[in-house]
Amino acid sequence: MRNSLLLTQGLLLSLLLLSCASVKPGPDVLNSAERAIQAAERAGAEELAPVELRFAREKLESARRGLEQKQYEVALYLIEESEINSELAIEQSRAAQSRRKVNELRRANEILREELEATYGESFP
Numbered sequence: 001m002r003n004s005l006l007l008t009q010g011l012l013l014s015l016l017l018l019s020c021a022s023v024k025p026g027p028d029v030l031n032s033a034e035r036a037i038q039a040a041e042r043a044g045a046e047e048l049a050p051v052e053l054r055f056a057r058e059k060l061e062s063a064r065r066g067l068e069q070k071q072y073e074v075a076l077y078l079i080e081e082s083e084i085n086s087e088l089a090i091e092q093s094r095a096a097q098s099r100r101k102v103n104e105l106r107r108a109n110e111i112l113r114e115e116l117e118a119t120y121g122e123s124f125p
Contacts, residue, residue: 025072033060033079036086040093049092056085 037056045053059082066075 023072024070025067025076029067029076030060030063030079033063033082033086036083040086040089043090043093044097045086045089045093048096049089052085052089052092056082056089059085 033056037053037060040049040053040056059078063075063078063082066072066078
C-alpha cells in the first residue's frame with residue numbers, strides 16, 4: 001500500500017515537472033531507464049517477468065523516438081514509465097524466485113515426511 005502511494009506521488013511529481021520541461025534534456029537522460037532495464041535483466045525478468053520487461057523496453061524506445069522528434073515532455077514521461085516498468089519487473093522476478101524457493105522447500109518437506117513415515121510408520125506426527 002505504501003509503495004503504491006509513493007509511486008502515485010512520484011508520478012504526480014513527475015507530471016508536474018514534465019509540464020515545466022520545454023528545454024531539451026541532457027544527453028544522459030536515458031541512462032537511468034537503461035540502468036533500470038539492465039537491473040531487471042539481472043534480476044531474471046527475461047524469464048520471470050517478460051511482459052513488464054518488454055513494456056519497459058518499448059517505452060524506452062518510444063522515449064528515444066520522442067527525443068528525436070523534439071517531443072521532450074512526452075519523452076521524459078515515457079522514460080519515467082520505463083523505469084517504473086523495470087522496477088515492477090524486478091519485484092515480480094523477486095516474488096517468482098521466492099515462490100520457487102517456497103515450492104522447493106515444500107517439496108523437500110514432503111519428501112522428508114514420506115521418508116519418516118516409511119521409517120517410523122504412519123503414526124508419525
